[in-house]
Amino acid sequence: MRKLLITGGAGAIGSGYAEWARDRYQVTLLDLPGQFDDRHAHLGRLVEADLRQLDEIREAFDGVDTVLHLGGERHPWATWSSLLPANIVGTYNVIAAAVAAACRRVVYASSVHAVSGYPPGSGVTEDDPVHPGDLYGVTKAFGEALGSFVASTEQLSFVALRIGAFQDPRVIDAPETGWMLQDYTAPTDLYRLIDTVIDAEPLRFEIYNAVSGNTFTRLPMNKAREDFGYVPDYDSFQLSTPFREAIRAVGGVADRAMESGMREEIESSTRRKEIA
Ligand SMILES: NC(=O)c1ccc[n+]([C@@H]2O[C@H](COP(=O)([O-])OP(=O)(O)OC[C@H]3O[C@@H](n4cnc5c(N)ncnc54)[C@H](O)[C@@H]3O)[C@@H](O)[C@H]2O)c1
Numbered sequence: 001m002r003k004l005l006i007t008g009g010a011g012a013i014g015s016g017y018a019e020w021a022r023d024r025y026q027v028t029l030l031d032l033p034g035q036f037d038d039r040h041a042h043l044g045r046l047v048e049a050d051l052r053q054l055d056e057i058r059e060a061f062d063g064v065d066t067v068l069h070l071g072g073e074r075h076p077w078a079t080w081s082s083l084l085p086a087n088i089v090g091t092y093n094v095i096a097a098a099v100a101a102a103c104r105r106v107v108y109a110s111s112v113h114a115v116s117g118y119p120p121g122s123g124v125t126e127d128d129p130v131h132p133g134d135l136y137g138v139t140k141a142f143g144e145a146l147g148s149f150v151a152s153t154e155q156l157s158f159v160a161l162r163i164g165a166f167q168d169p170r171v172i173d174a175p176e177t178g179w180m181l182q183d184y185t186a187p188t189d190l191y192r193l194i195d196t197v198i199d200a201e202p203l204r205f206e207i208y209n210a211v212s213g214n215t216f217t218r219l220p221m222n223k224a225r226e227d228f229g230y231v232p233d234y235d236s237f238q239l240s241t242p243f244r245e246a247i248r249a250v251g252g253v254a255d256r257a258m259e260s261g262m263r264e265e266i267e268s269s270t271r272r273k274e275i276a
Pocket residue numbers: 007008009010011012013014030031032035049050051052069070071072073074075086090109110111112162163164165166167
């Protein structure tokens with residue numbers, strides 16, 4: 001069994017993935033003091049430490065095969081004062097500790113925000129230059145760049161996943177979730193992709209879009225499909241009743257991952273219908 005260290009292990013993705021993967025890997029969860037409670041006790045070994053302090057976290061990396069780095073500031077509207085310590089210093093410390101402990105791989109929670117400066121529906125591939133839409137996205141691009149650097153200078157493999165809007169499929173039909181449909185990421189779609197990139201060989205440095213198979217999308221999932229045969233189960237536009245009806249009304253869609261701006265068109269026609 002691989003030893004897996006999950007930073008930000010008390011958070012939404014960390015604790016959800018630990019529940020999913022705890023029979024598959026030997027899991028350690030690391031988070032800030034006071035973040036763990038009874039819900040986490042059965043998930044694995046729990047370590048309270050602050051990613052901003054390299055000396056505090058180093059011991060947790062001993063004997064670890066793969067680090068799933070999720071810990072940090074996750075709000076796109078966050079300001080530099082919280083982003084610098086949590087996402088820049090914290091990510092540097094995680095990668096430095098992984099190098100020092102000779103870990104095999106870091107799987108990094110990057111974000112659609114690393115490329116959210118591109119227009120909606122523009123179908124951004126993993127080869128396009130980063131184009132963050134906010135400072136949070138800039139910090140995610142920093143993590144990807146640092147990963148690229150260590151993967152070419154150290155014996156550490158690094159895989160960045162550009163995660164979209166991580167939400168339970170049951171909430172996707174709520175009207176206020178319309179904005180996130182093109183970036184929607186169903187939990188089990190993400191968890192299956194994490195399993196895949198933890199175990200895949202050989203990988204040195206890679207970036208993967210990590211969303212569901214949404215009919216209209218900013219992040220087409222072609223690369224994961226080509227490299228691993230990975231196919232997401234969910235499509236936000238199928239889950240969402242208003243959008244499903246709108247797609248039916250325009251006669252269906254021939255293809256996935258459109259670059260046409262049709263999403264906006266459908267969105268506004270749905271809104272017009274709702275108003276009428
Ligand atoms: N949730 C999403 O939709 C989404 C989308 C794209 C990327 N991501 C990224 O995925 C990761 C996990 O997201 P999430 O939704 O689970 O977030 P979350 O806020 O639920 O979890 C993040 C965890 O990191 C911990 N943390 C923060 N600063 C820390 C520090 N200095 N030391 C140790 N732990 C610290 C927090 O206590 C928290 O438990 C984040 O890096 C986020 O940027 C999330």
